[in-house]
Amino acid sequence: MPDFTAPVAAGSTVSCPSATNTAPTLPTVTDACGNTLTPGAPVISAALTCEGTRTYTYPYTDCAGNVHNWVYTYTVEFNDFTMPANGTSTVSCIDETDVVPTAPSVQDACGNTLTPSAPTVNTITTCTDDRIYTFTYTDCEGNTHDWTYTYVINNSAPTITSCPADQTFCATTAGSYLIPVIAATDDCSGTLDYEYSISGSTTRTSTGTDASGTFAEGVSTITWTITDNCGNVSTCNTVVTIEPLPVVSLTADPLAGCDPTTINFTDQSTGNINIWEWEFGDGGISGLENPSHTYSSGTYSVTLTVTTAAGCQSTTTMSNYVTISPNPVASFAASPAVTTEDNPTITFINQSTGASSYEWTFGDGTGAMDFAENPLYTYVGNGSFVVTLLAENAGCTDSTSMIVVVKPTFTFYLPNSFSPNGDERNDMFRPFGTGWDVDTYNMRIYSRWGELIFSTTDVNHGWNGLMPDGHTEAQQDVYSVRVFIKGLDGKEHDYLKAVTVIR
Structure with a gap:
């Protein structure tokens, strides 16, 4: 039997080794007689881990024993990989x-x-x-x-957590003032550097969180600078105002007087003053700028405290500033207070208190004065006289007056006859005299038979020679007269005399 024809080897290119694990599709192979041959188990080369080739080898055998291999080759070519975003x-x-x-x-x-x-x-x-x-x-x-x-x-600048608020102080003698410290935080570890610079009325620079110290009067500005490790800077400002103290001064007029005396006080302080506090030394106070105060006797220290609109105070005390002298009390007695021309000398007994000198006037129109403490004065003539004593001590005076009486010397004359015949000569009968207490006067006239012909208590009302009926003329005769009267010295006088009516 003739040999069969093997198919041409095949292959493919893949990107991953895992793709080579898939067996390839086998070709159809027939023997020379047209019979389909079944391949044997393939021989597979080692699996790949990266690029390379992998083969599948399939043997085909016909019935005559003719053998041909069919090879399939996988070629692995890696693709580049993709990266995620940075x-x-x-x-x-x-x-x-x-x-x-x-x-x-x-x-x-x-x-x-x-x-x-x-x-x-x-x-x-x-x-x-x-x-x-x-x-x-x-x-x-x-x-x-x-x-x-x-x-x-992205490093942030330090965060200032406490920038000192603006400060206002009243000036002090030392001139040193306490400023609150500054505080800051940073979002990173490390040490913050603190610096400050002061400008304005005061100029100085330093490091640290505390700018307390000397400041001049006026307005100064503290510029704080905080720097972190990265050089980031934060700043803030604190305005420090040193208000000047008011200069307190006062005058008063008068500074001395007699009880009572009103003193007028004048504030002469300088500064933007809006509050005045006066203490007058006797418990009295005032909030007026220029008050007046009435004092009784004594010596007094006066204190004035002034406050400016900024709240700065100054105080002065004028020790023993006002002296009010006590007034003397004038008083005296006269011995005797009532006398007669027979004894016209009166002793004046001074009963004044708190006086050092005296001035007497005696009220008799002569202008006579005496400066003795207990003078004697002799009056010429009778009358009521106003005696005045002026008592004086350190310019303070008091006066008092009293009336002394010098009564006339007692005299009494009673005519022994009168002729009431209407010729306006010797027509009225009455007694005459001086030194009488006229309120005690009483005159009665009787006939020789004891009949009351006339009576009166008025020294100016005499008998006109008429009978009690007021029409009948009393006959020429001798009548008895009874007169009772007291002298101004209080002595009683009782007279019984005869008067002849002549017609």
Whole structure:
């Protein structure tokens, strides 16, 4: 039997070794007689892990024992693999870039997971540099790709958590003032550097969080600067105002007087003053700018405290500033207070208190004065006289007055006859005299038979020679007269006399 013709070897190109695990489609082979031959089991070359060739060899044998092999060859050609997008993230601090990023899972073109190389990391020198991690992936054919992860550092400036508020102080003698400290935080580890610069009325610079110290009067500005490790800077300002103290001064007029005296006070302080507090030393106070105050006797210290609109105070005390002298109390007695011309000298007994000198006037129109403490004065004539004592002490005076009486000397004259004949001469009968207490006067006239002809208690009402009926004339005769009267000295006088009516 003739030999059969074997088919031409075949093959194909694939991209992955796993594709070679699929048996190829066998060709139809017939012997010389047209009978279809069945191939024997194939001989398969070793499986591939990467690129290469893998063959399937099938033997065909006819009934005559003629043998031919049919070979199918797989050629593996790897495709290049695809990389994922590079990674990136933004961080605040350099030390956050020390965390190695997780490399992505990458497969070759056939789905095999590739293991990256250890990452390479660049060196950064400033906070503005990016840190890049580079991972290299290589497949079995040698295709190589890098995957990078970039840390972008966005370091923020320090956060000022407590910038001292603006400060206002009243000036002090020392001139040193306490400023609150500044405080700040940073989003990264490391030490913050603090500096400050003062401008305006005060100029100085230093480091640290505390700018307390000397400040001049006026307005100063503290500029705080906080710097982190990356050179990021934050600033803030604090305005410090040192208000001048008011200059307190006062005057008063008068500074001395007699009880009571009203003192007028005048504030002469300088500064933007809007509050006045006066203490007058006797418990009295005032909030007026220029008050008046009435004092009783004593010596007083005066205190004035002034406050400016900024709340700055100054105080002064004028020790023993006001002296009010007590007024003397004038008083005296007269011995005797009532006398007569027979004894016209009166002793004045000074009963004043708190006086050092005296001035007496005696009220008799002569202008006579006396400066003795207890003078004697002799009056000429009778009358009521206002005696005045002026008592004085350190310019303070008091006066008092009293009336003394010098009564006339007692005299009494009673005519022994009168002629009531209407010729207007000796027509009225009455007594005459001086030194009488007229309120005690009483005169009665009787006939020789004891009949009451006339009576009166009025010294100016005399008898006109008529009978009690007021019409009948009393006959010429001798009548008895009874007169009772007291002298101004209080002595009683009782007279019984006779009077002759002449017709």
